Amino acid sequence: xxxxxxxxxxxxxxADQEVFNAAGVLIQFLxxxxxxxxxxxxxxxxxxxxxxxxxxxxxxxEVIYVLEGSLEVFRxxxxxxxxxxxxxxxxxxxxxxxVQHALRNTSSGPVTSVLVTKSGLYNFFRAIAKPFDPNQxxxxxxxxxxxxxxxxxxxxxxxxxxxxxxxxxxxxxx
Numbered sequence: 001x002x003x004x005x006x007x008x009x010x011x012x013x014x015a016d017q018e019v020f021n022a023a024g025v026l027i028q029f030l031x032x033x034x035x036x037x038x039x040x041x042x043x044x045x046x047x048x049x050x051x052x053x054x055x056x057x058x059x060x061x062e063v064i065y066v067l068e069g070s071l072e073v074f075r076x077x078x079x080x081x082x083x084x085x086x087x088x089x090x091x092x093x094x095x096x097x098x099v100q101h102a103l104r105n106t107s108s109g110p111v112t113s114v115l116v117t118k119s120g121l122y123n124f125f126r127a128i129a130k131p132f133d134p135n136q137x138x139x140x141x142x143x144x145x146x147x148x149x150x151x152x153x154x155x156x157x158x159x160x161x162x163x164x165x166x167x168x169x170x171x172x173x174x
Contacts, residue, residue, distance in 0.1 A: 020129035023141065023149055024051045027129060033119040041122040047071065047111045053103040054173050055161030056153070060118040062095040069111035074169050076100035084170075100161070102171060124156040 017028040024047075031042040047053075047069075055074070064071070066087050073093045076082045087093045095101050105111045128149055141149070153160050166173050 019132045019134070020125075021132040022125050022129045023053070023145075024048070025053065026132055027125060029122070029126070030114070033122055039119045041117060041119065043115045043117070043122070043125065045111075045113050045115055047103070047105045047113075049105055049108050049110060051105050052171050052173065054171055055100055055102040055166050055169060056158055057098050057100045058121060058124070058156065058158045059097045060121040061097045062093075062121070063116040064093040064095070065114050065116075066091055066093075067112045067114060069105070069107055069109055071111045071113060072104045072106060074102040074104075100159070102161075102166070102169060104171065120156055124152055124158070127152045127155070 017030060020027050020029075026046040026048070028044040029041070030044055033039055033041050035041075055076075064073075064087070066089050068089055070086050070088045071093065072084050072086055073095070074082070074084045075095060076099065085093075150160060163173060
């Protein structure tokens with residue numbers, strides 16, 4: 001096998017990666033830190049209509065490239081302007097580490113994006129990801145699933161906004 005065809009074959013496996021449910025967002029791990037032999041990774045995400053990622057922060061930066069749909073991103077800026085912005089298909093959202101942020105899909109269709117981040121966030125997603133059965137509708141998170149998410153957040157050094165902090169930015173969560 002030539003180097004060129006080997007590279008093509010290695011990259012082709014990414015399209016067939018297993019889909020996981022990570023707190024309502026469907027994800028595929030396209031390139032792990034081990035794959036690239038560095039602290040970065042590439043993750044594809046599909047956020048169904050009406051799904052939100054509550055206010056939180058973590059040490060790792062995120063670069064989100066929207067492939068399809070439009071994603072609403074909240075960023076809290078220290079000493080700057082905080083608020084929601086819409087990131088459309090073909091646009092990028094950058095979120096530095098330790099910046100409070102939230103995501104939501106208020107459209108009637110899914111948002112598909114790719115995420116470049118570091119190994120800490122990759123490990124967090126691996127910890128909370130559950131196999132996704134495409135023949136079943138994703139269920140509303142159980143109290144046990146919410147507790148598992150909070151425990152993983154604490155383990156990986158994430159800050160999670162309270163229900164009141166989320167309500168202050170227009171998100172109503174459990």
